[in-house]
Amino acid sequence: MKTFYDYYHNQVKLSFDSHPFSEYPKHVWVICRFGKQWLLTKHKDRGLEFPGGKVEDGETPDEAAVREVMEETGGEVSELTYIGQYFVEGRGGTIIKNIYFARASTLYARQHYFETNGPMLLDALPSNIKKDRRYSFMMKDGVLPFSLRQIDVMNLNGTSQS
Incomplete structure (x- = not known):
């Protein structure tokens, strides 16, 4: 397990074991590739980041990861692999987030990318x-x-990785 501090000086506990903090976390983050490029999204407030978000009622974290990539980038996930999980106790409460690696096979243009401005591809x-x-x-x-x-x-x- 790795322990460090995030951008806002909250302690982060990161593990690459199988679900060390929760079997059913409420958040996901997806490090994504499209071909030989990194597939990020441009959040309207935060800037460039990998897609992710909350797990909705009735869906699994894996399903949430696939949905978030589609909603925020138009990317259709063809491969999804659980990487790890992290735990943050911050001012706004506790966050437990699954981390995934994904490959998107197709990028679809969307009318709406929710809280983002759509995909950003980086070499x-x-x-x-x-x-x-x-x-x-x-x-x-x-x-x-x-x-x-x-x-x-x-x-x-x-x-x-670069």
Whole structure:
């Protein structure tokens, strides 16, 4: 288990074990690829980030991950792999979030991308992402680099992380 502090100085506990904090977390985050590119979304307030969100009533976290990628990017998930889970006790309460790696096989143009401005494809993630104002706070703590390393360890990416 990894322990560190997020962008807002809340303690984060990150594990790549199977559901260490909850079997049914209420949030998901999906590190996504489309072909050889990273598939992100541009949140209207937070900036560039990987898709994710809340698990709705009656759906599993896996189903929520697939739905969030479609809603926020128009990406149709063809492969979805659980990577890990993290726990944050913050001012707004406790958040437990599943982390997934996904591949999208198709990108569909959508009339509405919900709270985002739609997909953003990148050949590489910037090395200075923590200081880059275009990126969401969710991209700036230890969850992303540790998860990218785990994706490489699991041999899911098929390419280097940058």
